[in-house]
Amino acid sequence: PGSSQIQLVGSADPVVALAGDDVVLPCYLKPNVSAVDMMVEWTRSDLKTERVHLYREGRDSNGHQLTSYRGRTSLFKEELKNGNVSLKLTRVTLSDAGHYKCFIPTLMKETTIPLIVGAVSQPVISINGTKDWGVVLKCVSGGWYPQPELELLDSHGNIVSATEPTETSDSSETEIHPEGRYTVRQYVTVQKTDDNRFTCRVVQLQINQTRETQIHVPGEVFIH
Structure with a gap:
């Protein structure tokens, strides 16, 4: 097919990952023509188009790669012949979030x-x-x-409202987390129930x- 008929297909939805995960950013040629002899360039379009990964003349050429991506990027070499030019990114960090151009x-x-x-992290209740x-x-x-939402539930799933002021990441908290991570904290006074079981739940809908x-x-x- 002529180059005008070939499409480059990515992902309709954003790719969501957790810090520390490995992730694949999908990018395919349609129809499935071989990309083995093509040049494939991955950049961060939100970082003045800085280079994340470059493949040319049949091999990786990452001399001018952003240093933060060094040793963490790869293409699926055996899949290039099928038009798969997806990028694998390992050990994802919060600063990897952004827009990637294939x-x-x-x-x-x-x-x-x-x-x-x-x-994410597991909440601690005491x-x-x-x-x-x-x-x-x-x-x-x-x-x-x-930033997540925090709620305390009784054993029937009812939310128990906070009695003390709640605080999220204030200035001193953010200094502890250089990547801007959030700490949420809540104090709740609970009354005696039939089983005295309570659940602390932290939810972040954007990352599901x-x-x-x-x-x-x-x-x-409990004081009787």
């Missing part, structure tokens, strides 16, 4: 794939003391990105992630 100069075809990178007739529970979860931790408060902790 470009084949000989065809003058390009497509852009957004990459969203999140970070008994912080007693207040009036209830028990104060403290729920903390650090190292999240983007939920983490939760359960606690059982012994009945004798």
Whole structure:
């Protein structure tokens, strides 16, 4: 087929990954013509088109690659003959999030794939003391990105509202997390229930992630 009929197809939706994961940014020639002898250039279009990976004359040519990507990028060499020019990126970091451009100069075809990178951690729930007739529970979860929502539930799935002011990442917290990760913290006073089980749940919808931790408060902790 002539170059005008060949399409370069990426991803309709952003690619979502968690920090530390390996990820594939999809890019294919349609119809499936071989890209073995073509030049394939991957760049970050949101970083003044800085080079992420370059393949030319049958091999990788990463002399001018962004240093933060050194040793973490590869193409699927055995798939190039089928028109697969997807990029594999290993050990993803939060700073990898952005817009990636897949470009084949000989065809003058390009497509852009957004990459969203999140970070999660397991919440920690503990008994912080007693207040009036209830028990104060403290729920903390650090190292999240983007900023998550935190909620405390009883065993029936009802949200128990916070009694103390809640805080997310203030200036001192952000200094601990150079990548701008968030710590969420909540204090909730709970009353005695039929089973005294409570769940701390942290949710981030953009990256479709939920983490939760359960606690059982012994009945004798409650002031009768």
